[in-house]
Amino acid sequence: MTGVKGPPITSTTEERVRLNASDSANRAFIMRSPAMTTYSQQLWVIAKVSTENTDDETFDKTFHVSVSIEGLTADHKPVTILHSDRAHNRTRHLKCKRQDCEEFIVLHLGFLDYTHYILTIHFYGLESFHQRYTIRDVTFYFKSYNPAFTQIEIWFRFIFLLITFAVTCWFAHSLRAFPVFDWSIEQKWMSILLPLLLFYNDPIFPMTFLVNSWLPGMLDAVLQASFLCALLLFWLCMYHGLRQNERRLLTFYFPKMVIVGMLWFSAITMATWQKINEVQDPTYSYKLDTSHFYGFKVFFFIACGVYLLYLVCLILRAYSELRAMPYFDMRLKFLTLLMLIVLAVSLTITVLRFGVGILEDNFVAELSTNYKNSAEFMSFYGLLNFYLYTMAYVYSPSKGTIFESPITKDNPAFSMINDSDEDVIYGSDEESRRPLNRCRNDDDSD
Incomplete structure (x- = not known):
């Protein structure tokens, strides 16, 4: 065993x-x-x-x-x-x-x-x-x-780094024939999340063992926190963006960036503050030696509560407004299914393995030191990688498809490629009469 x-x-x-x-x-x-x-x-x-x-x-x-x-x-x-x-x-x-x-x-x-x-x-x-x-x-x-675990972790991260790089290049290559304006909101976000996943897998992780410095470890924590917050922002934008006609920077993105930014700021501040103080004094503990720790903790939980409340409201409104449209109903169900799988696995592992951990350095260290073996940690670490790979496959254009506005606008099997998401909802009467559930091979039948 x-x-x-x-x-x-x-x-x-x-x-x-x-x-x-x-x-x-x-x-x-x-x-x-x-x-x-x-x-x-x-x-x-x-x-x-x-x-x-x-x-x-x-x-x-x-x-x-x-x-x-x-x-x-x-x-x-x-x-x-x-x-x-x-x-x-x-x-x-x-x-x-x-x-x-x-x-x-x-x-x-x-x-x-x-x-x-x-x-x-x-x-x-x-x-x-x-x-x-x-x-x-x-x-x-x-x-x-454990040095044996560290060697496995190095290879594990390196393999995921190579796979992510290949998937990123493949996804960008598959979209090369389509103007950016015609990408769906999912595809635009995938073009952001996949490069961030490269940094989540940390290309400079081996520098931790080559440089006697706290900087590589802190940078690893910053990169992982940035990717996780980008994923949280992606979920907010998706549930709101599928039914939003205009996605302006100030009215659409800015409020969401403020909410997620509070979570990002909390994670980065905690990691940076602790690393700097530990370099000066190894006996430092932010939980016991920082008078403002509990206030900071309350701020973090308030930000989490605001995020969850906002996300639930967006999900309910999205389903109430778009459930009667087969194309968008399918997109919502797929997005929600993958999100629930990621959250369910993450929360299950957290409840089973967490508690008052002894080794509380940052999120990744807390994860790894509360697991019984490396297989459990690697499974959780690979969860987000496979989540992004699955979305990249689903949201990529169909092989050999030629861009045609009438087809790409209404065909849900065409990997979410459409001229404009909003045109399908707010389009003309003639466009609304076109079938929303055409098969993938219908565009090759003529």
């Missing part, structure tokens, strides 16, 4: 330190990390405290964590990364129930320069807690990406 599922996403090494009742809770924990390679990508150090408490009470204890970090070169010479005299005291919460306490992140290194790291960790403010409940041991988990 391991061969079918692929290697696990992450690899974890633990180091347990036992404490006696006479030991101080403020002692220094000095540890050496396991061997790291560039394929390990990132390193999280997570701590878990166990007590000898026998009460049934649940408690939340606030304390401080101070960390100093040194990296070991190939010559085993230490290089200071975070000085002990400049180590930041970060606030953490120890949430416990009986003997078990929740895990908490001590530090996170967004990119790895050295094979080994020497960590010196101090806990402050646990003296009274230790005297009352007696800390039995502290377990430190060194968690990073």
Whole structure:
């Protein structure tokens, strides 16, 4: 089964330190990390405290964590990364129930320069807690990406990148004989989404392992967030555009861009802010160390709520106005079917695998580190690629078709090529009497 599922996403090494009742809770924990390679990508150090408490009470204890970090070169010479005299005291919460306490992140290194790291960790403010409940041991988990998974991820992304490039070139080639004015709204959007899918698959992803910098990782997060927001904008424009006679920039596109732009701004700000602060201090956590995090979180959920409400309204209006027209009814059903499949799979995976994740860096990292194996992650990653490939095939012109306005305007089997979408709805009486459900081969019968 391991061969079918692929290697696990992450690899974890633990180091347990036992404490006696006479030991101080403020002692220094000095540890050496396991061997790291560039394929390990990132390193999280997570701590878990166990007590000898026998009460049934649940408690939340606030304390401080101070960390100093040194990296070991190939010559085993230490290089200071975070000085002990400049180590930041970060606030953490120890949430416990009986003997078990929740895990908490001590530090996170967004990119790895050295094979080994020497960590010196101090806990402050646990003296009274230790005297009352007696800390039995502290377990430190060194968690990073599995190098075997990283190699599969590189090849997986590269294969999808090649396929996307081929599909993009093929789709552009299939439309070369038709003026841009005569493209349907679906085809115009596909000419935008397919190039964005190239960036979603990230052509510079291998640079992450060649350059010791946080920039490639942050750029990957920005590109993926941009593609996902473009897809959200596509759904809004499609459900509104099929029944809209004029699609002006200010009245049609601008309100939708504002709504989706709020989501894009939230994702980009979070990723950029965290990356910049983690470079300066690996112990930084935007959830715990940013006073405005919850306000920012409320803003994000409000933007999501506005988007969903607007999308539902557009879908209901589109079906109420266009369901009696076979051509446009077919387009709506196809668009909705694919969208529901993508959303259903995405939400199902999210509900099954998400929760309060330990490794919360960005959306992709959160996905990958909450999966049981690489096959599940790759299936979700490939979902959007196959979604765009399917739409590119359906919305491409029929092979060997010659452009004729009467045919392309009314033939739904002609891969959505029409002189003007609005002419079919608002056209003349003579045009409205033409059949809307002609077969694909009808145009070759003469």
